[in-house]
Amino acid sequence: xxxxxxxxxxxxxxxxxxxxxxxxxxxxxxxxxxxxxxxxxxxxxxxxxxxxxxxxxxxxxxxxxxxxxxxxxxxxxxxxxxxxxxxxxxxxxxxxxxxxxxxxxxxxxxxxxxxxxxxxxxxxxxxxxxxxxxxxxxxxxxxxxxxxxxxxxxxxxxxxxxxxxxxxxxxxxxxxxxxxxxxxxxxxxxxxxxxxxxxxxxxxxxxxxxxxxxxxxxxxxxxxxxxxxxxxxxxxxxxxxxxxxxxxxxxxxxxxxxxxxxxxxxxxxxxxxxxxxxxxxxxxxxxxxxxxxxxxxxxxxxxxxxxxxxxxxxxxxxxxxxxxxxxxxxxxxxxxxxxxxxxxxxxxxxxxxxxxxxxxxxxxxxxxx
Ligand SMILES: *Cc1c(COP(=O)(O)O)cnc(C)c1O
Numbered sequence: 001x002x003x004x005x006x007x008x009x010x011x012x013x014x015x016x017x018x019x020x021x022x023x024x025x026x027x028x029x030x031x032x033x034x035x036x037x038x039x040x041x042x043x044x045x046x047x048x049x050x051x052x053x054x055x056x057x058x059x060x061x062x063x064x065x066x067x068x069x070x071x072x073x074x075x076x077x078x079x080x081x082x083x084x085x086x087x088x089x090x091x092x093x094x095x096x097x098x099x100x101x102x103x104x105x106x107x108x109x110x111x112x113x114x115x116x117x118x119x120x121x122x123x124x125x126x127x128x129x130x131x132x133x134x135x136x137x138x139x140x141x142x143x144x145x146x147x148x149x150x151x152x153x154x155x156x157x158x159x160x161x162x163x164x165x166x167x168x169x170x171x172x173x174x175x176x177x178x179x180x181x182x183x184x185x186x187x188x189x190x191x192x193x194x195x196x197x198x199x200x201x202x203x204x205x206x207x208x209x210x211x212x213x214x215x216x217x218x219x220x221x222x223x224x225x226x227x228x229x230x231x232x233x234x235x236x237x238x239x240x241x242x243x244x245x246x247x248x249x250x251x252x253x254x255x256x257x258x259x260x261x262x263x264x265x266x267x268x269x270x271x272x273x274x275x276x277x278x279x280x281x282x283x284x285x286x287x288x289x290x291x292x293x294x295x296x297x298x299x300x301x302x303x304x305x306x307x308x309x310x311x312x313x314x315x316x317x318x319x320x321x322x323x324x325x326x327x328x329x330x331x332x333x334x335x336x337x338x339x340x341x342x343x344x345x346x347x348x349x350x351x352x353x354x355x356x357x358x359x360x361x362x363x364x365x366x367x368x369x
Contacts (some may be wrong), residue, residue, distance in 0.1 A: 014332035018348035027259035050261035069194030072206035083107030090121035094147035144174035149307030158187035200349025
């Protein structure tokens, strides 16, 4: 018997992956076809159209990276950043730190604009950094900082960066399809996401979009990006008219993404954002009623990811363990300085529903006695 036969299903209410609908799992089980088959190419074009609508962009260069959200992050950085560049990075959690690290690995100097964890990066600080570094090539921010539950406002930062030659890179791995992203309206040049958070598809592919400003910059590079696999110029050869072989697309993962995007459009983006907001608000008030303390700055809390500090004197590790062992519910713990102090509860995609809040709260009441 294979190990899979004994696999226990879990209710995934952590920071990702999120629960996947039966319909998407069925889509993945369809027969694998070739990546140059005209049926598959048509599917890829349809995925790109649907992604443009979810991202809120007209960018022709919009596609799913073969890899998880971190691969899309690396694709953004390896294409946008050149050795010797100055890259301004808003750092208020783990994923901002990761962006700074990737900028350095591309041979750039990372100017880290640090904000206290749990708070946004104030746009004025980005403005001041752009004044201090007028030659900055790239500005990076995390829209939904999954390590803290903070929702970074983008409109002002978008306007500031658009007025310069710098490219704006935005991490929307946890944001996309859970809260509005609006790539074009917010002047985002490279926006990447993932599938395993609010898109509601298993980890494995990662949507990304490049503005014409970004594509022009990349085309003018004297040296190609360090990564061959993630080179957007080479990937364009497969996506464009030529359909030139670069690497084999992860066919069945793309069936899943397609089905997920169809689900999103059937529900409607506005209705989907509203659903995330409603269940997220409900969870937050129920946790506060139980003595939890919300960690993220008021007014900038993500609906889809709630970070909550446990009541005084309650040890989180054993409780979280019991949620998993006794109730098959997964929630996330704190990272970095918040390790052992808070829970990160995701109500993302297919998981963002009242019955899951009910199931979680019932279990929390039992384990907290
Ligand atoms: C989850 C996440 C990532 C990384 O995605 P993986 O699928 O784990 O590679 C990057 N950024 C943010 C904000 C995330 O929440």
